Amino acid sequence: MEQHTNMPLHPARRLLLPVLVASALLAGCAGNPLRSYDKEMGDTVSLLKEGNLSGALSQLESNNHSSGKNGEGKDILYYFEKGELLRLGSEYEPSRDAWLQADGIVQTWEDEYRMNPTKVLGDVGALLVSDRVRSYDGQDYEKVFLSTKLMLDHIMLGNTDNARVEMKKTFERETLIKNFREQEYDKIREEKEKQSISLKPADLLGNGYPMDRLESPEVNALKNGYQNAFAHYLSGYFFEMTGEPSLSDPGYRNALELRPDSTLIRAKVHGKGKQARPGPNEADVLFVVESGQAPALKSVMVPVPLPINKKLIVAPLSFPVVISSGVYTPTDINVSGKKLPVETIVNVDAMANRQLKDQLPGIIGRTAIRGIAKGGAQYEAQKKAGVLGGIAVGAATVVTEQADERSWRTLPARLSIARAILPVGEQMIEFRTGRGTYRGTITVGGKVNIVPIRIIGDFVYVGQQGAKGSVTQLPSSNWAKLEEDEGIEAIQKRVDAAAKQKQPVVPAQEEKPMKNDNPASKLLPKKLF
Amino acid sequence: MRFYRVLLLSAVLSLSMSACITTNSPTTGGKGVSYGDSKAVETVSTDLGSTDIQMTAEKMTMSMLQTPLLQDIIRQRGLLMASPVANKTSEYFDTKLITDTILTQLQKNGVRYVIAGDEMQNQTDELIRQNQTGLYKKSTAAKVGNMQGAQYRIDGSVSSIVKRDASVKDVYYKINMRLIEIESGIVEWSDEKEIRKTLRK
Amino acid sequence: MKKMIALLALGAACAGVCQPIYAADGGSIASKVEELGKIDSLTVTDMRAARRDNLLRIQFTVTNSSPKNEQLYYRFRWLDADGFTVWDEEPWKPEIIYGKQDKVLNAIAPTFKAVDFKLELQSPHNSTTSERTGAGDNPPYR
Numbered sequence: 094m095e096q097h098t099n100m101p102l103h104p105a106r107r108l109l110l111p112v113l114v115a116s117a118l119l120a121g122c123a124g125n126p127l128r129s130y131d132k133e134m135g136d137t138v139s140l141l142k143e144g145n146l147s148g149a150l151s152q153l154e155s156n157n158h159s160s161g162k163n164g165e166g167k168d169i170l171y172y173f174e175k176g177e178l179l180r181l182g183s184e185y186e187p188s189r190d191a192w193l194q195a196d197g198i199v200q201t202w203e204d205e206y207r208m209n210p211t212k213v214l215g216d217v218g219a220l221l222v223s224d225r226v227r228s229y230d231g232q233d234y235e236k237v238f239l240s241t242k243l244m245l246d247h248i249m250l251g252n253t254d255n256a257r258v259e260m261k262k263t264f265e266r267e268t269l270i271k272n273f274r275e276q277e278y279d280k281i282r283e284e285k286e287k288q289s290i291s292l293k294p295a296d297l298l299g300n301g302y303p304m305d306r307l308e309s310p311e312v313n314a315l316k317n318g319y320q321n322a323f324a325h326y327l328s329g330y331f332f333e334m335t336g337e338p339s340l341s342d343p344g345y346r347n348a349l350e351l352r353p354d355s356t357l358i359r360a361k362v363h364g365k366g367k368q369a370r371p372g373p374n375e376a377d378v379l380f381v382v383e384s385g386q387a388p389a390l391k392s393v394m395v396p397v398p399l400p401i402n403k404k405l406i407v408a409p410l411s412f413p414v415v416i417s418s419g420v421y422t423p424t425d426i427n428v429s430g431k432k433l434p435v436e437t438i439v440n441v442d443a444m445a446n447r448q449l450k451d452q453l454p455g456i457i458g459r460t461a462i463r464g465i466a467k468g469g470a471q472y473e474a475q476k477k478a479g480v481l482g483g484i485a486v487g488a489a490t491v492v493t494e495q496a497d498e499r500s501w502r503t504l505p506a507r508l509s510i511a512r513a514i515l516p517v518g519e520q521m522i523e524f525r526t527g528r529g530t531y532r533g534t535i536t537v538g539g540k541v542n543i544v545p546i547r548i549i550g551d552f553v554y555v556g557q558q559g560a561k562g563s564v565t566q567l568p569s570s571n572w573a574k575l576e577e578d579e580g581i582e583a584i585q586k587r588v589d590a591a592a593k594q595k596q597p598v599v600p601a602q603e604e605k606p607m608k609n610d611n612p613a614s615k616l617l618p619k620k621l622f
Numbered sequence: 623m624r625f626y627r628v629l630l631l632s633a634v635l636s637l638s639m640s641a642c643i644t645t646n647s648p649t650t651g652g653k654g655v656s657y658g659d660s661k662a663v664e665t666v667s668t669d670l671g672s673t674d675i676q677m678t679a680e681k682m683t684m685s686m687l688q689t690p691l692l693q694d695i696i697r698q699r700g701l702l703m704a705s706p707v708a709n710k711t712s713e714y715f716d717t718k719l720i721t722d723t724i725l726t727q728l729q730k731n732g733v734r735y736v737i738a739g740d741e742m743q744n745q746t747d748e749l750i751r752q753n754q755t756g757l758y759k760k761s762t763a764a765k766v767g768n769m770q771g772a773q774y775r776i777d778g779s780v781s782s783i784v785k786r787d788a789s790v791k792d793v794y795y796k797i798n799m800r801l802i803e804i805e806s807g808i809v810e811w812s813d814e815k816e817i818r819k820t821l822r823k
Numbered sequence: 824m825k826k827m828i829a830l831l832a833l834g835a836a837c838a839g840v841c842q843p844i845y846a847a848d849g850g851s852i853a854s855k856v857e858e859l860g861k862i863d864s865l866t867v868t869d870m871r872a873a874r875r876d877n878l879l880r881i882q883f884t885v886t887n888s889s890p891k892n893e894q895l896y897y898r899f900r901w902l903d904a905d906g907f908t909v910w911d912e913e914p915w916k917p918e919i920i921y922g923k924q925d926k927v928l929n930a931i932a933p934t935f936k937a938v939d940f941k942l943e944l945q946s947p948h949n950s951t952t953s954e955r956t957g958a959g960d961n962p963p964y965r
Binding site: 661662663677680685688693731 | 876877878896898912913914915916917930931932933934935
Binding site for chain 2: 260261264328335336337338339340342343344346347350
């Protein structure tokens with residue numbers, strides 16, 4: 094090792110050592126952040142689809158068993174999923190507690206940001222190792238969803254005071270995220286100007302990457318990836334029920350701003366005063382219909398030309414893709430003969446795509462810099478130790494090079510609402526799902542009446558305030574055909590084919606002289622050249 | 623001579639030492655938290671905040687007190703109530719913060735008011751409890767049917783216009799309040815407070 | 824002559840009701856104003872107080888001698904005849920005085936009990952000759 098001290102180290106190699114050590118350490122421990130989250134959660138979600146809640150729960154526990162006894166060291170995703178599974182089983186108290194744990198993690202992030210925004214903004218710890226090693230404190234939309242769901246738990250437990258607190262927190266959180274993203278955006282723009290980056294993500298990722306998903310009308314219609322129309326509508330409803338119009342009006346108004354097409358919300362904003370109020374033996378009931386499951390994040394390998402050792406080398410890098418599974422949302426609910434229209438106001442698929450779209454420039458930058466560092470190391474190792482060393486480093490590169498697949502998977506794909514004034518007492522409800530018609534009863538009564546309905550797989554979970562909810566298997570007859578996203582294998586094939594067409598036969602190790610007009614030179618920091 | 627020097631030195635020493643000693647404040651806890659002036663001008667964000675509430679309530683109280691009608695109401699021991707002030711902004715701002723302060727300040731000047739809105743629930747609950755549970759002595763229980771109606775009510779609204787570009791956010795708030803005779807619906811007094819808040823990046 | 828009579832009549836009508844504090848002698852304004860430190864370019868150039876509708880009513884003029892806009896914070900302290908405060912601490916009120924502007928500001932006592940007052944003034948550009956750090960060095964805003 095001594096002769097190295099006299100030699101100027103290649104910058105990439107200087108960076109490599111900690112990477113290798115880190116990846117070796119990570120591979121060793123069982124709570125490995127490099128584990129495939131998508132694979133793990135896939136099992137849990139399919140148990141949920143089969144109506145096996147306890148099975149899903151124990152699966153989740155066994156995937157996270159290695160952490161500390163009292164839950165220390167368990168990550169936010171574990172609490173996200175646990176809270177949701179418990180809630181579906183009508184266990185609102187433990188569900189609330191699990192989500193409060195997750196909330197604590199988000200609050201730590203918030204406090205950190207409040208105390209030292211520059212540090213959080215400059216969170217480039219994962220510059221060298223894969224994005225998935227970055228500490229995960231939830232996607233923006235997950236953070237907002239968390240406090241919205243906590244709010245619902247409090248309401249289901251009949252604790253309106255805590256629901257009110259949670260409601261305030263939701264919007265403080267929203268503002269904080271907004272400020273954070275605005276600052277981040279400014280910073281990225283600043284950096285871009287410094288490094289004269291002019292390349293768009295679409296140019297770099299080529300034809301194969303499903304860029305159309307990030308540019309769909311639903312995604313572009315969103316103001317951002319985190320604001321949740323339901324959170325605002327829920328506070329509109331809640332404060333209307335508690336008789337606080339000065340807080341309920343902004344709720345509906347903000348919801349309409351996020352969902353200008355919704356007739357249910359518009360009626361609340363523009364039809365004020367004209368609406369019927371519940372009589373003495375009636376109640377204003379809000380149906381919260383959650384259908385399907387949140388999309389998965391998967392990795393796709395895209396060959397990207399990188400400047401390594403003053404040569405341009407095409408290296409496969411991994412980028413995340415949002416893959417939605419199909420969803421069926423009923424168009425109406427029949428309540429004791431009354432037909433209520435169901436309106437979708439939150440599209441989690443679109444939110445996930447929007448989030449990815451907004452973060453893609455950052456992801457590309459980080460991934461490329463990492464690729465350059467590793468490529469440089471590989472080059473050096475091969476030159477020095479011959480083929481054997483080259484293989485060793487190459488293997489480490491492949492292991493660490495995976496996109497971040499972490500996300501809250503038991504969230505629904507769509508959240509819809511229906512609302513009506515109904516007589517107090519038992520009511521028959523009926524609605525169509527993708528797998529036949531659901532029939533059941535609900536009990537109406539009390540001041541705040543929320544009926545949470547979750548449709549996933551062959552099962553319908555209906556919650557009940559102050560009582561045990563129901564889990565019902567659907568008849569599984571006349572299945573509706575669901576429109577699913579193209580799978581990751583197909584995307585990968587397409588990406589590979591596009592790459593072949595664009596850059597005919599450029600193996601990873603082949604060296605190509607650099608040209609100044611190369612796209613990569615525009616994208617990457619000049620000091621790396 | 624030497625003696626003087628020693629004296630001087632000790633004097634200097636004692637002086638410097640006395641300058642060093644500070645007393646401990648009667649506080650406990652971490653570093654980050656402290657109490658501030660509740661009357662300070664708050665400029666944390668462009669949202670409606672403490673200063674806006676205080677200034678608005680102050681102006682409305684002053685303006686209302688001035689009107690001969692209100693002074694008549696005080697003399698005749700008339701009753702007021704506050705209707706919920708409409709919030710026409712997109713901010714989650716509890717307008718009760720303004721009306722409560724106005725009512726408190728008016729009461730200090732002798733105005734009497736009755737409760738209304740979401741506070742009514744506690745009132746009716748207590749009346750029902752005293753009369754229907756059978757736990758209370760008949761003679762001491764508050765009788766049902768003796769609550770008094772107000773002759774006047776305070777009403778109002780908070781509206782805003784928000785404008786922004788890349789570097790400036792400008793918010794204009796208008797808080798409007800009225801005193802209405804309930805029986806006739808006549809607006810007996812009205813006033814407004816305008817607030818402009820600007821944020822520059 | 825006619826004019827003079829009219830003036831006298833006006834003065835008589837005011838007697839007992841108005842208590843104008845004239846700027847001419849300077850001293851009477853100074854006795855009502857408390858500046859937190861010396862405010863460089865802002866001065867109270869006129870101040871009058873009167874009792875109307877049973878309430879103490881005050882009008883004062885702040886003059887900005889500099890060409891730049893100046894931020895002013897002010898509030899009143901309401902006192903009874905014995906000098907006790909009869910109202911809670913008022914919130915500080917922010918006011919922008921444009922360069923070379925004479926700004927007229929009004930206030931009405933929030934309580935019937937007030938018969939006297941003090942006006943507190945603060946500006947971020949206060950200067951102070953005393954070395955002790957006083958409240959004047961820290962503007963009343965966050």
